[in-house]
Amino acid sequence: xxxxxxxxxxxxxxxxxxxxxxxxxxxxxxxxxxxxxxxxxxxxxxxxxxxxxxxxxxxxxxxxxxxxxxxxxxxxxxxxxxxxxxxxxxxxxxxxxxxxxxxxxxxxxxxxxxxxxxxxxxxxxxxxxxxxxxxxxxxxxxxxxxxxxxxxxxxxxxxxxxxxxxxxxxxxxxxxxxxxxxxxxxxxxxxxxxxxxxxxxxxxxxxxxxxxxxxxxxxxxxxxxxxx
Numbered sequence: 504x505x506x507x508x509x510x511x512x513x514x515x516x517x518x519x520x521x522x523x524x525x526x527x528x529x530x531x532x533x534x535x536x537x538x539x540x541x542x543x544x545x546x547x548x549x550x551x552x553x554x555x556x557x558x559x560x561x562x563x564x565x566x567x568x569x570x571x572x573x574x575x576x577x578x579x580x581x582x583x584x585x586x587x588x589x590x591x592x593x594x595x596x597x598x599x600x601x602x603x604x605x606x607x608x609x610x611x612x613x614x615x616x617x618x619x620x621x622x623x624x625x626x627x628x629x630x631x632x633x634x635x636x637x638x639x640x641x642x643x644x645x646x647x648x649x650x651x652x653x654x655x656x657x658x659x660x661x662x663x664x665x666x667x668x669x670x671x672x673x674x675x676x677x678x679x680x681x682x683x684x685x686x687x688x689x690x691x692x693x694x695x696x697x698x699x700x701x702x703x704x705x706x707x708x709x710x711x712x713x714x715x716x717x718x719x720x721x722x723x724x725x726x727x728x729x730x731x
Contacts, residue, residue, distance in 0.1 A: 524576040525614045531579040532614045533607060537591060538572035539621035542601040545569060545593040549654040552577065553645065554587040556718055556731070558657055568595065571621070584610045588642045590635075592654035593621045599652055604640040632658060632672040632697060634665035646673060646690075646698055658699030659718055662691045672697070681707045687727040689719035701730055 525532035537548065547564035563575060571593070579585060588606045592599045601621030609615035627638040627649035635641025639655040644665050647655035661675035668674065675691025675698050682693040682704035690696025694709035701719055702709030715730035722728055 522574075523614075524574060525578075525616075528576070528578050528614065530612055531581060531585065531609055532576055533579065533587060533589070533609055534574060534576045534614065534616040535589065535591070535605070536572065536574055536616060536618045537593070537603070537621065538618070539593065539601050539603075541623055542571055542593050542621050545571065545595050545600060547594040548573075548575065549592040549594060550577065551590040551647075551654045551657055552579075552587050553642075553657040553660065554579075554581075554585045556659075556720065557581070558659075558718060560654065560656060564594075579609075582611060584608070588645060588657070588660075589617065589619065590639075590641050590647070590655050590657070591619045591621065592624075594652075597652060599624060599654075602640040602654065604635065604642065606642060627655075632674070634667055634673040637667050637673055646675060658697055659689075661698055662721070666695070682709070687712065687729065689715075689721050689728045692721045692728055701728065 525534045546568045549562045551560045586608045590604045592602045602624045603619040603621045605617035605619045607615045607617040625638045629649050629651035631649050632646050633639050635645050636643045641647045645660045646658045663676045663678040666676050674695050677695045680693040682688050686704045688694050688702050690698045690700050696702050696709045700714045701712045703712050717731040720731050
C-alpha cells in the first residue's frame with residue numbers, strides 16, 4: 504500500500520504567497536516552508552514522503568519559475584496520527600539545485616508545518632543506497648536510493664540504526680537476531696540489509712532474494728516477512 508499525497512497548490516507558482524495553503528484543508532495537512540541559502544529560483548519541487556510503511560513521491564511543477572523562499576503543502580489521505588519524513592529536491596531545467604529534509608508529528612485531521620532548507624547535494628552514485636545524511640538528505644535511520652537528477656527515494660526506515668559502509672551500499676543493522684535458518688526477512692529484521700528487500704537466512708546472515716517494488720513488510724513470528 505502506498506501513501507496518497509495531494510499537493511495543495513495547482514501549480515508551483517501559486518505556492519509563493521504568504522497565505523497558509525493548508526488553511527482550506529479539513530484533513531491531515533502539512534505546510535512546507537522551503538528556503539535555501541544557495542538556490543534562488545526553481546521550476547519544480549519533487550518530494551519523497553515516508554511514514555511508517557507508507558511511501559510516495561510527488562512532483563509539484565508549473566509554468567515558469569518561482570523564487571525561494573516559498574510555502575507549499577501536502578494533504579495526507581491517511582487515518583490516525585502520523586510522522587511523515589519529507590525529502591525535497593528543488594529543480595530548475597530538469598537539474599537538481601538543492602535538496603533538504605524535514606520530519607514532523609501531525610495528529611489525525613489536524614495541520615502541522617515543517618521547515619525544509621535546500622542545500623547543494625554531494626554527488627552520489629545513482630542506484631546506490633545511502634543512510635540519510637550520507638551524501639543525500641534524509642532521516643539518518645532510513646535507507647534511500649540515489650536518483651540521478653531527482654529526489655532521493657526512500658527504501659524504508661530501519662528497525663534499528665542505519666549503518667554507513669565505505670565503498671558499499673549502506674544498510675540497516677540487524678535487530679532482534681539471530682535469524683532462523685531458511686526464514687525470509689526484510690533487511691534489518693534479525694539480519695542486516697536493505698529494508699526494502701527480502702532475504703533468506705543462511706548460516707545467520709541474509710542471502711538476497713528480491714527487491715520489493717512496494718516495500719518489505721515485517722511480520723510477527725511464526726509468519727515470514729514478505730514483499731507488500
